[in-house]
Amino acid sequence: xxxxxxxxxxxxxxxxxxxxxxxxxxxxxxxxxxxxxxxxxxxxxxxxxxxxxxxxxxxxxxxxxxxxxxxxxxxxxxxxxxxxxxxx
Amino acid sequence: xxxxxxxxxxxxxxxxxxxxxxxxxxxxxxxxxxxxxxxxxxxxxxxxxxxxxxxxxxxxxxxxxxxxxxxxxxxxxxxxxxxxxxxxxxxxxxxxxxxxxxxxxxxxxxxxxxxxxxxxxxxxxxxxxxxxxxxxxxxxxxxxxxxxxxxxxxxxx
Numbered sequence: 001x002x003x004x005x006x007x008x009x010x011x012x013x014x015x016x017x018x019x020x021x022x023x024x025x026x027x028x029x030x031x032x033x034x035x036x037x038x039x040x041x042x043x044x045x046x047x048x049x050x051x052x053x054x055x056x057x058x059x060x061x062x063x064x065x066x067x068x069x070x071x072x073x074x075x076x077x078x079x080x081x082x083x084x085x086x087x088x
Numbered sequence: 089x090x091x092x093x094x095x096x097x098x099x100x101x102x103x104x105x106x107x108x109x110x111x112x113x114x115x116x117x118x119x120x121x122x123x124x125x126x127x128x129x130x131x132x133x134x135x136x137x138x139x140x141x142x143x144x145x146x147x148x149x150x151x152x153x154x155x156x157x158x159x160x161x162x163x164x165x166x167x168x169x170x171x172x173x174x175x176x177x178x179x180x181x182x183x184x185x186x187x188x189x190x191x192x193x194x195x196x197x198x199x200x201x202x203x204x205x206x207x208x209x210x211x212x213x214x215x216x217x218x219x220x221x222x223x224x225x226x227x228x229x230x231x232x233x234x235x236x237x238x239x240x241x242x243x244x245x
Contacts, residue, residue: 031185036095036131036150077095077178078136078146 021058033066035073041080045071047088049081089154091126091187092161094118096168096177097146100133110173111149117167121160123153127194140175152182152190 024030034040044052044059044067051071054064074080081087094114098107115125131148140146155161161179168177182190192198 032183032189034186034189035180073178073180075137077097077148077176078138078140079134081137084137 023058023060023063025063026060033063033070035070035077036079038074038079041067041071041074042088045080045087047084047086049075049084049087089156090158091152091154091182092123092158093150093152093180093182093186093190094164094168094177095148095150095180097136097140097148097175099141099173099175100143100145100147102173106173107147110171111151114149114164114168115151117164118151118153118155118160121155121163123155123160126152126154127190128152143175146175 025033044057046052051068054061057064057067059067071080075082096114098110100107102110111128111130115128118125129150129152131150133145133147136144136146158181165177165179168174180186189198
C-alpha cells in the first residue's frame with residue numbers, strides 16, 4: 001500500500017482551502033498593544049504605512065481598535081511614519 | 089491610583105547633561121505635583137520616522153507614574169508645550185493590562201513567554217513541510233502565522 005507521503009496528486013489539494021484566520025492577540029494571550037514597539041506595529045501596516053484591514057490581519061474587533069490607536073500614537077511620536085514608501 | 093505614562097522626545101542637539109537635566113526637571117515636577125514615579129525608561133537616541141523641527145533624530149524618554157487624580161497632567165503638559173527642548177510628547181493613561189505589560193517588560197518576563205510559544209509552533213512547521221509534498225505552489229493564504237515568532241522576539245527588547 002502506498003503511504004500518505006507517496007500519493008501523488010495531479011493538482012495540489014491544498015489550493016482553494018483557505019487557512020482559517022485567527023486573532024493573534026487572543027491566540028497568544030496578548031492583552032496590551034505597546035505603541036512604542038515599532039517592530040511589532042509594523043506588522044499591521046502596509047508598505048506605505050497605512051493600517052491593514054481586519055480582513056487581512058485577522059484581528060478581532062477589540063484588538064484591531066487597539067492596534068489602530070497604538071499605530072496612531074506611534075505616528076505622533078515619530079516611531080512610525082505617516083506616509084512613506086517601501087516601509088518593509 | 090491610576091497609572092499614566094508620559095513619553096517625550098528631547099532635542100538631540102543639546103549636550104548629554106542637558107538632556108538628562110531636562111528629563112530630571114519633569115521627574116521632579118511630577119513628584120512635586122503629587123505623583124509617584126514608577127519607572128523612567130530612557131529609550132535613548134533614536135532615528136525619527138519623519139523630521140520634526142528639521143531634526144532627524146531624538147532622545148526618547150518614557151516616564152510611568154501613578155497619581156490619585158489626573159489634574160496635574162495639564163500642568164505638566166503645559167510645561168512640556170512651552171519647553172523648546174521638547175520636540176514631541178504624549179500622555180497616556182494605562183489600564184491594568186498596560187501596567188502589567190510594563191512590569192513584565194521590566195522584569196524580562198516577556199522574553200520568556202516567547203520560548204514557550206516557539207515550542208508550540210514546531211508541530212505547525214512540521215505539518216507545513218508535509219503539506220509541500222504535492223506541489224511547490226502550496227502557499228498559505230495568510231502569512232500571519234509565520235510572522236508570529238518574529239513579533240514576540242522583538243517585543244523582548
